[in-house]
Amino acid sequence: xxxxxxxxxxxxxxxxxxxxxxxxxxxxxxxxxxxxxxxxxxxxxxxxxxxxxxxxxxxxxxxxxxxxxxxxxxxxxxxxxxxxxxxxxxxxxxxxxxxxxxxxxxxxxxxxxxxxxxxxxxxxxxxxxxxxxxxxxxxxxxxxxxxxxxxxxxxxxxxxxxxxxxxxxxxxxxxxxxxxxxxxxxxxxxxxxxxxxxxxxxxxxxxxxxxxxxxxxxxxxxxxxxxxxxxxxxxxxxxxxxxxxxxxxxxxxxxxxxxxxxxxxxxxxxxxxxxxxxxxxxxxxxxxxxxxxxxxxxxxxxx
Numbered sequence: 001x002x003x004x005x006x007x008x009x010x011x012x013x014x015x016x017x018x019x020x021x022x023x024x025x026x027x028x029x030x031x032x033x034x035x036x037x038x039x040x041x042x043x044x045x046x047x048x049x050x051x052x053x054x055x056x057x058x059x060x061x062x063x064x065x066x067x068x069x070x071x072x073x074x075x076x077x078x079x080x081x082x083x084x085x086x087x088x089x090x091x092x093x094x095x096x097x098x099x100x101x102x103x104x105x106x107x108x109x110x111x112x113x114x115x116x117x118x119x120x121x122x123x124x125x126x127x128x129x130x131x132x133x134x135x136x137x138x139x140x141x142x143x144x145x146x147x148x149x150x151x152x153x154x155x156x157x158x159x160x161x162x163x164x165x166x167x168x169x170x171x172x173x174x175x176x177x178x179x180x181x182x183x184x185x186x187x188x189x190x191x192x193x194x195x196x197x198x199x200x201x202x203x204x205x206x207x208x209x210x211x212x213x214x215x216x217x218x219x220x221x222x223x224x225x226x227x228x229x230x231x232x233x234x235x236x237x238x239x240x241x242x243x244x245x246x247x248x249x250x251x252x253x254x255x256x257x258x259x260x261x262x263x264x265x266x267x268x269x270x271x272x273x274x275x276x277x278x279x280x281x282x283x284x285x286x287x288x289x290x291x292x293x294x295x296x297x298x299x300x301x302x303x
Contacts, residue, residue, distance in 0.1 A: 043237060058288045059166060060118075065281025066159040067114035069274040070130055073137075074110040076267070077103055092142055102140055109133050123167035127160045151204035152275050158197025159282025165191045166285050188293040194282065195235070195291060199226035201279050202242070218245060229286070232295020239283045246283075250276045 054061070077084055081103070088099040109129050116126035134153050138144040168187040202222045222245055228238035254276065256269035 041234075055288075058284055062281040062284035062288065063117055063120070063163060063166075065284065066156075066163060066278045067117045067130070068281070069156065069271075069278040070110040070114045070133065072270070072274040074107045074114075076270075077107050088140065092140065094140070102136075106133055106137065117163055120167065123163055127164050130160055131157055148204045151200045152272075152279075154197050155199070155201035155204075155279045155282070156275060158194045158200070159278050159285070161190050161194035161197065162282045162285040162289070165194055166289055191289070191291065191293075192295075195229055195232065195286065195295075198279060198282050198286070199229055199242075201246070201276065202226050218249065221245060229291075232291035235291035235295060236287050239286045243280050243283050243287070246276050246280055250280075 084103055085096075085099050088094045088102065089096060094102065110133055113126040113129035113133070116122050117130070134157060138149070138153065143149040165187050168190070202219075203226075222242065225238040225241040225245070229235055229242065250273055254269045254273035256266050256273055259266040259269060
């Protein structure tokens with residue numbers, strides 16, 4: 001396409017006047033990157049056709065899934081109030097009054113901020129509140145040095161940044177006649193940060209658990225999809241790949257509903273299940289809004 005634009009009307013795209021081969025002929029052979037792009041474009045078009053009925057609801061579904069882990073956590077604190085107080089006081093050595101305040105503030109923040117995210121109201125404050133909950137819980141429960149917990153919560157924060165980016169996209173559409181350069185740049189930086197943080201869950205997956213042939217296959221596919229998401233090459237297609245991989249993994253591994261009520265791993269499996277749902281929600285927002293300006297997908301439109 002660049003050759004057509006550059007030579008149109010100047011008779012420079014034809015036979016070389018010196019009898020040598022036309023330099024443009026060298027560009028006729030598609031590169032491996034172009035071949036991958038062509039095939040993934042066909043798959044994307046097919047998936048777009050399949051997803052047409054749910055596409056208008058995709059942002060709402062993504063937002064709900066992102067905050068579902070916070071709603072589940074709030075419900076868990078309420079239903080296990082005594083156990084939570086006991087753990088914070090006896091194991092974390094937090095004074096009694098502060099333990100009550102810590103849990104009450106966390107529950108109120110998680111429920112109210114999650115509701116605001118779902119309702120698309122005051123998204124900036126809601127996301128800041130939920131990120132604050134992630135940080136305070138990591139400190140309060142002493143999990144900040146747990147690598148798996150740290151990486152999973154980085155991914156959750158990536159999903160929350162995608163919520164921010166999505167809300168700014170909607171604001172720019174609502175006030176299309178009043179563009180704000182600062183807000184546009186801020187949106188693109190947050191889209192990039194959200195993309196990068198979303199893939200940290202998979203890094204945690206690679207470094208945890210026992211290895212098997214299926215785990216190696218999933219890790220390889222996931223690694224390729226994660227790299228594509230980070231650099232923004234066919235980001236929508238790779239995000240859909242990750243949604244499928246994580247959803248299947250979640251149903252097969254974190255199936256807490258199959259465990260006995262008093263099984264020691266039931267709560268951990270439930271926690272992991274809802275956290276992965278939150279990351280899937282962030283990936284759905286990426287599918288809906290695209291990777292943003294700082295990506296290969298956007299650069300190829302320019303060139």
